[in-house]
Amino acid sequence: MLRPPLRLPPRRAAATAAGPGRRLLLSTPIFYANGPPHIGHLYSALLADALHRYRGLCGAGPGRLSTGTDEHGLKIQQAAAAAGTSPAELCERVSGQFRQALARAAVSFTDFTRTSAPRHQRAVRHFWGALRDGGALYKGAYEGWYCTAEESFLPPGQIGERRDARGRPCKVSLETGHQVHWTKEENYMFRLSAFRDPLWKWLRNNPCAISPDPFYQHVLRWLEEDLQDLSVSRERSRLHWGIPVPGDSTQTVYVWVDALVNYLSVLGYPETHGEWWPAAHHIVGKDILKFHAVYWPALLMAAGLPPPERIFVHSHWTVHGQKMSKSLGNVIDPFACFGQYTVDGFRYFLLRQGVPERDCDYYDEKVVKLVNSELADALGGLLNRSTALSINPSNTYPCFSESCFPKILDSGEAKGMGRASAEDYEFVASVASLPLQVAGYFEGFQIYKALECIAMCVRQTNSFFQRHRPWKLNRKDPVEQLWLDTIIHITLECLRVYGTLLQPVIPHTADKLLSRLAVEPEERGLSSLTFLPRYSGLPCPFEGRQLGPDTGVLFHRLEKSGQHQTETKKL
Secondary structure, X not given: OOOOOOOOOOOOOOOOOOOOOOOEEEEOOOEEOOOOOOHHHHHHHHHHHHHHHHHHHOOOOOEEEEEEEEOOOHHHHHHHHHOOOOHHHHHHHHHHHHHHHHHHOOOOOOEXXXXXXXXXXXXXXXXXXXXXXXXXXXXXXXXXEEEXXXXXXXXXXXXXXXXXXXXXXXXXXXXXXXXXXXXXXXXXXXXXXXXXXXXXXXXXXXXXXXXXXXXHHHHHHHHHOOOOOEEOEEEOOOOOOOOXXXXXXXXXXXXXXXXXXXXXXXXXXXXXXXXXXXOEEEEEEHHHHHHHHHHHHHHHHHOOOOOOOEEEEEOOEEEOOEEOOOOOOOOXXXXXXXXXXXXXXXXXXXHHHOOOOOOEEEOHHHHHHXXXXXXXXHHHHHHHHHHOOOOOOOOEOOOOOOOOOOOOOOHHHHOOOOOOOHHHHHHHHHHHHHHHHHHHHHHOOOHHHHHHHHHHHHHHHHHHHXXXXXXXXXXXXHHHHHHHHHHHHHHHHHHHHHHHHOOOOOHHXXXXXXXXXXXXXXXXXXXXXOOOHHHHOOOOOOOOOEOOOOOOOXXXXXXXXXXXXXXXXXX
């Protein structure tokens, strides 16, 4: 069949500019509504939430965090039939579960998109029209191996053979193990093959477009191969649960085209999206990288729009080294984890242990050990010791003594000056550099490294406190009292920095810590965070301030679970 010529529409100029004060959309994938949420979904959302919260604390300008549910497609049609309900009823229930899980996890989303919503469907119809009018679509016969679980056709090189549960041979996806079926249909095709060079140029000109780098390199390798045209509709006789193709009631819009447009519909496409797009950062799992880094940018180009600024990619969570699977009974329920580890405890574990470049393993003992060590003992213990009435009977933010801890240009000068040692100066320098380090790691999508640096500094602060044994100092001696106050002042300054930097990750615990230190809400931003100003001869607004109320232990130690939290509970 002859294909109409492809007319690439001119790119519309971006309405956003780089720099402070600009708008930015952060987005999770919209989650498929054929089953309840698990920790893989939660991890995507927490990464996006931490970036969104961090940006807000920096005063970087208007920001939005979008998430939602993908409610069309054959999987949902089949899941509803198996459950004896309608697709609409299934989506209503499951979408509610996702919204509830994200809210419980303190994900600060500003927008929750449902692809069943009229606003979204209108955007999809307009986007389809833009593809059609640009000559990017043609109708043709298509046949190949179709994977319902992945909602996509797979090339022959990605197909293998194994036996099903009854021992019969069947074809499967080599990457996921999902069963595939040979399908032949007359569909609308998208001329993806025409976009190999534009995609290559986009990525070569924007090496930070996809992070971390191993995923960027992976996409470049895909583009070294020929891109096959993409089937972007299904026969409506097979798939009725979806958006009809405009002008052709015999076809349903491909679920991935439908889903990807959510990043535009949330911004008011086709009218007001230009106020934000393309200032968008997508957070996605590696299993949907091709859809976001190849298909989506090509579709946008065909519709006359630029690709998103950045795509951040993360790997998966396994359970005791095994992939999560209903058949194995090891699907981890977020609600059970919140109950066992607390919301902040589980947020901290996933963001501290999750490494985007590689799969990470979950098991109960690992969560308990990490959270107890770093939140309950190291951070909580430090706050408790430095604010105890036996150490700080006045319950204030004590004064810093420049004579005890004089400013020096080189740590080698510390010998013989004041009460501080060379080790103390090195420790203070580490904490002073921490905000900039954390900023770099957040910018590079390495939140786990930011938390690693904070945890190291917390350990150093505990060592500083233990090294000088303030409880042994004689308060009746004015010189000793000066040194005691200085030790506590430095410790509280460190805790203030840690509490401020931890707000995007453990918001409730950070709020509790900062409230105990009497840090007011307007004093908790990152743009004005200054550590130990008295050391540099500057005033400290907290010095002499009465501490906030003691609300008890900062973070209670966790107990090991007798059984793993598996399978999602019924809501």
